[in-house]
Amino acid sequence: MFEYAPAPESRDIVDIRPSYGLFINGEWVESQGDERHKTINPATEEALAEISWASEADVDRAVQAARKAFTTWSALPGAERAKYIFRIARIIQERARELAVLESLDNGKPIRESRDVDLPLVAAHFFYYAGWADKLAYAGFGPRPANGQSGADPRPLGVAGQVIPWNFPLLMLAWKIAPALACGNTVVLKPAETTPLTALAFAEICRQADLPPGVVNIVTGAGATGAALVAHPGVDKVAFTGSTEVGRQIARNLAGTRKKLTLELGGKAANIVFEDAALDQAVEGIVNGIFFNQGHVCCAGSRLLVQESIAGELLDALKRRLATLRLGDPLDKNTDIGAINSAAQLAKIRELSAAGESEGAERWSPSCPLPDRGFWFPPTVFTGVAQSHRIAREEIFGPVLSVLTFRTPAEAVEKANNTPYGLSAGVWTEKGSLMLWTASRLRAGVVWSNTFNRFDPASPFGGYKESGYGREGGRHGLAAYLDWKLA
Amino acid sequence: MSERLAVRKTYKLFVGGAFPRSESGRSYVVTSAKGDFLANAARASRKDARDAVAAARKAFPGWSGATAYNRGQILYRVAEMLEGRRAQFVAEVVQADGVAAKKAGELVDAAVDRLVWYAGWSDKIGAVLGSANPVAGPYFNLSSPEPTGVVAVLAPPAAPLLGLVSVIAPVIVTGNTCVVVASERAPLPAITLAEVLATSDLPGGVVNVLTGFQAEIAPWLAGHMDVNAIDLTGAGPELAVTCEELAAENLKRVLRPPTAPIDWMAEPGIERMAAFLETKTVWHPIGT
Secondary structure (H helix, E strand, O other), rough: OOOOHHHHHOOOOOOOOEEEEEHHHHHHOOOOOOOOOEEEEOOOOOEEEEEOOOOHHHHHHHHHHHHHHHHHHOOOOHHHHHHHHHHHHHHHHHHHHHHHHHHHHHHHOOOOHHHHHHHHHHHHHHHHHHHHOOOOOOOOOOOOOOOOOOOHHOOOOOOEEOOOOOHHHHHHHHHHHHHHHOOOEEEEEEEEOOHHHHHHHHHHHHHOOOOOOOOOOEOOOOOOHHHHHHHHHOOOOEEOOOOOOHHHHHHOOOOOOOOEEEOOOOOOOEEEEEEOOHHHHHHHHHHHHHHHHHHHOOOOOEEEEEHHHHHHHHHHHHHHHHHOOOOOOOOOOOOOOOOOOOOOHHHHHHHHHHHHOOOOOOOOOOOOOOOOOOOOOEEEEEEEEOOOOOOHHOOOOOEEEEEEEEHHHHHHHHHOOOOOOOOOOEEEOHHHHHHHHHHHHHHOOEEEEEEOOOOOOOOOOOOOOEEEEEEEEHHHHHHHHHHOOOO | OOOOOOOOOOOOEEOEEEEOOOOOOOOOOOOOOOOOOOEEEEEOOOHHHHHHHHHHHHHHHHHHHHOHHHHHHHHHHHHHHHHOOOOHHHHHHHHHHHHHHHHHHHHHHHHHHHHHHHHHHHOOHHHHHHHHHHOOEEEEEEEEEEEEEEEEEEOOOOOOHHHHHHHHHHHHHHOOOOEEOOOOOOOOOHHHHHHHHOOOOOOOOEEEEOOOOHHHHHHHOOOOOOOOOOOOOOOOOOHHHHHHHHHHHHHEEEEEEOOOOOOOOOOOHHHHHHHEEEEEEEEEOOOO
């Protein structure tokens, strides 16, 4: 194996302020509450900035601003809204390197991923939905305009309260804000408490784009801020990406309201490898499936289901490949695996991994020195996993793969579907009919065959069962932000 | 000659293609709109509700796996059977709804036509709600609608036949199976409809009909962990909130009750079908 000299991306490109207020009505304002917390670089535990945790009163101000802005924003011709969103997309492209570095600093993900995956997808998402803003009447969510009158356009919902997770901070912001604005809604968005910096940078981008005040409001904070936002009576639509447990609470709290809800929650995806699969490609797919973004991916291929006849051969190849992964400085352009996002997440990964061992599964990691400071977890593979083990049932949200075997396609499907989740799945076979047979039986919203963890703004994403409801991306993603009444 | 004494029908539940009494042995009195005694209908228990869910789950793989063409044929067959028993349904609607025979005739005709309308959707909804997605890379990318699974349906209290058909057809035409709680006040047309379903090539368990007290049965279904979705069309405001809260436990898809009364005679949109469909997106690389 080659030795790699360090190749760090410079962090000079980012300009992080010592402290941030909230972005409400187009202005930076001080929080009316007392809570201020540091956001840290998980790779070094160094404090990056002091963040305000918005109080209920702050959330109320933000929702009021969004309500006020809704009147004018929703009345703008779609083509004008489109141009604002195109502007935002362009500015993201112009500042892509800066945003990628900022994301890696605050989140811990490798710069290779923030630069080559997150940021291109963020810009693409805004471009994609910008184009919808003046074409909504053709989207199939209401009558087409009659005689050139735009009055028949499907209507926006109003104010969208959006709460996003820390694993893809800016990308999740894009998935939420782009379709909301295109449809004519205004937004109050709460980023995750451990990764607020790119959302705050996005506030600056809204200013550079001259987006009218109040159309986008960013309130930073933790669970209490999010709870205040989704419960606010001035919110018409709630969009949440995060844990199934919090999603359940939100669904319960919204019962009896007229708020529209979409949820993108947890997953425990099966990645099925049949004996005729192209093994080297499958190995790359397995690695990408579970070690991409440190496994902090709701659709991660965290359960490897491998056909018994090739299990030994595949695992040997997988272990050889894992030995070549480089873990370390997220800003190093050679890094494959970055830092775990927070101490709390690291503790959860450790706890579940310990449970894997104590329940009798066999644990393996490549020799992998971990940095002294920061939060790190080596790529880990468990073999001899039973379906009843916690590591086969619960979402670990870390670089931990559970390996199970099967003999027949029917058994693979049965095991793959044996989970309350249903977000994604993978299928590896060179036989087209077997691929389609399997894909049609998997109860999951996204099926990657002979690939894994691909995303595109034109492609709907979202889950079955307890992985949530609604779709993000594509024409389907508009449904969540339009007043689509039952006829 | 004395007038011949009619042979009355026992109205039972419809579960898994069979017509059992409630295992609880309970029944309740059903009267006509004018208040005359009509029947002792079965008052379904929690066990009945669970049996109905188990029957619906068992029927799901076969029904969702049937071809869309086949499902359309069967729904059309239901319409044929309904048409053939038009007179019986007109009489039941007159009794249940208190409407004149002419109006009842229109309602039954509309129910038949509704089934025909939905039958035709079986192999078209995928073209309307699916898409081939132009992703920025060498990938084939296809999104298609798939049925959500087992759907609990609270039928509207009024419109005991047309409303009932209008909530069942959109659920099953796409491949879901369902457990329907019939109108509490007017459940008899629902059981007679079950006789139509039982003789229409519809596999047992695709539609299961429970009669009884809605406020009792609905929360059992809303909280059932093997039910994937719930249609609250027939629920009053208080029951709807209770059911929606219970439904959150396994993140059921919830169709909330309407904000304004529904005109069942009007042509429905596709929203009732869409509410119980999932979108599956399949990726595959393109290459040599």
